[in-house]
Amino acid sequence: MPRALWEDLPVTSTFAEPRPSGALLLLGQGSDLASERGVECTGALPAASDPDLLERARVARAALGDRAFVLGHHYQRDEVIALADVTGDSFKLAREAAARPEAEFVIFCGVHFMAESADILTHDGQAVVLPDLQAGCSMADMADIAQVEEAWEVLADAGVAERTVPVTYMNSTAAIKAFTGRHGGTVCTSSNAQVALRWAFDKTGGRDGEGKVLFMPDQHLGRNTAVLELGLSLDDCVVYDPRKPDGGLSPQQLRDARMILWRGHCSVHGRFSLDNVTAIRERVPGVNVLVHPECKHEVVTAADHVGSTEHIIRVLDAAEPGSAWAIGTELNLVRRLAATHPELSVHYLDSTVCFCSTMNRIDLPHLVWAMEELVAGRVVNRIEVDPDDAHWARVALDQMLALPGLDPAPTTVD
Numbered sequence: 479m480p481r482a483l484w485e486d487l488p489v490t491s492t493f494a495e496p497r498p499s500g501a502l503l504l505l506g507q508g509s510d511l512a513s514e515r516g517v518e519c520t521g522a523l524p525a526a527s528d529p530d531l532l533e534r535a536r537v538a539r540a541a542l543g544d545r546a547f548v549l550g551h552h553y554q555r556d557e558v559i560a561l562a563d564v565t566g567d568s569f570k571l572a573r574e575a576a577a578r579p580e581a582e583f584v585i586f587c588g589v590h591f592m593a594e595s596a597d598i599l600t601h602d603g604q605a606v607v608l609p610d611l612q613a614g615c616s617m618a619d620m621a622d623i624a625q626v627e628e629a630w631e632v633l634a635d636a637g638v639a640e641r642t643v644p645v646t647y648m649n650s651t652a653a654i655k656a657f658t659g660r661h662g663g664t665v666c667t668s669s670n671a672q673v674a675l676r677w678a679f680d681k682t683g684g685r686d687g688e689g690k691v692l693f694m695p696d697q698h699l700g701r702n703t704a705v706l707e708l709g710l711s712l713d714d715c716v717v718y719d720p721r722k723p724d725g726g727l728s729p730q731q732l733r734d735a736r737m738i739l740w741r742g743h744c745s746v747h748g749r750f751s752l753d754n755v756t757a758i759r760e761r762v763p764g765v766n767v768l769v770h771p772e773c774k775h776e777v778v779t780a781a782d783h784v785g786s787t788e789h790i791i792r793v794l795d796a797a798e799p800g801s802a803w804a805i806g807t808e809l810n811l812v813r814r815l816a817a818t819h820p821e822l823s824v825h826y827l828d829s830t831v832c833f834c835s836t837m838n839r840i841d842l843p844h845l846v847w848a849m850e851e852l853v854a855g856r857v858v859n860r861i862e863v864d865p866d867d868a869h870w871a872r873v874a875l876d877q878m879l880a881l882p883g884l885d886p887a888p889t890t891v892d
């Protein structure tokens with residue numbers, strides 16, 4: 479087997495670039511603006527090789543001034559992050575979007591479901607713009623509303639729907655968030671999944687009672703949180719596969735389960751393996767392994783720390799100088815952490831590349847194009863959620879923002 483690049487570097491090296499691999503999601507294949515697969519961007523984009531691109535970006539950003547607010551998810555490219563007014567994980571960005579009622583344009587440098595959430599949390603006079611409509615999420619694409627409605631009927635037939643609270647990860651369509659709101663559930667993100675699950679179980683009669691949670695669409699975040707944070711067992715969890723009749727589960731399995739996990743996963747975090755953890759521990763004695771909770775259960779249990787992107791950043795900010803870290807999350811963020819922490823030895827957990835191909839769709843040409851169009855008075859790539867879905871999705875998002883024990887939110891918009 480060929481040696482990975484990082485394997486040949488001295489332990490004190492700050493970072494080693496993994497080998498590139500193919501795209502993970504077929505992009506721009508659909509025509510539905512509400513689909514995570516997105517539609518092709520038909521704009522007259524500047525060439526990526528344009529030497530004036532950075533200057534054009536600065537000019538357009540300055541021309542928009544306070545009329546625009548640019549949000550950048552931690553997985554975005556460096557050149558995009560450089561233009562963001564605020565960076566954050568999906569939870570922080572949802573709160574920041576909700577707290578900017580004065581911005582006419584909210585330019586969302588992230589993926590489709592995040593921009594949808596921003597549209598729901600902002601008022602009608604604000605336009606949320608996603609610079610490339612092909613920036614979807616393969617995980618969110620693993621659950622559609624028709625499948626979720628069908629799953630709920632399966633739960634009803636098994637006699638458990640009334641005792642089940644739906645909890646949907648932020649990485650889901652607005653229609654699924656709306657379903658969750660209609661059925662008394664909540665949205666969660668990786669930084670508040672524990673609080674959201676506690677709330678949901680309390681609502682259904684406590685973790686030791688009869689209540690259940692239907693967790694969509696990331697089985698790994700649901701399982702990791704239920705088992706590692708709430709003390710449920712792996713036997714309390716079942717996986718509902720939307721491609722199988724009745725989800726592949728018997729009524730008795732549904733009645734016995736506490737956590738009904740949707741069969742979905744992140745194609746980026748799902749690549750990290752136990753072998754990666756074993757290999758890095760052998761190569762870098764004393765390394766601290768820090769992973770995102772979208773990783774598989776076996777990876778999370780073998781790691782030393784687990785947390786959302788915001789948590790990962792905080793842990794490295796507070797790390798002992800000279801300590802070694804192997805990070806299991808998206809590569810743009812890990813590269814940036816390595817660059818901003820020369821006092822640490824930062825390694826990438828996988829030996830091959832793990833960019834999120836859809837996050838990477840947002841690049842300087844798309845951002846410059848979107849901003850220049852706004853300066854010229856044309857709103858492009860606007861994300862607008864259907865009003866009925868927006869109403870009920872807001873109920874579920876507001877429930878998340880009001881979960882007990884979270885930091886007080888910035889001022890929200892009515």
Ligand code: 13P
Binds near residue numbers: 567568569744772
């Ligand atoms: P965060 O909630 O940590 O921002 O993660 C979002 C995401 O898409 C991770 O893959």
Ligand code: SF4
Binds near residue numbers: 616617618747
């Ligand atoms: Fe979706 Fe995974 Fe990309 Fe996050 S990293 S946006 S979950 S595909």
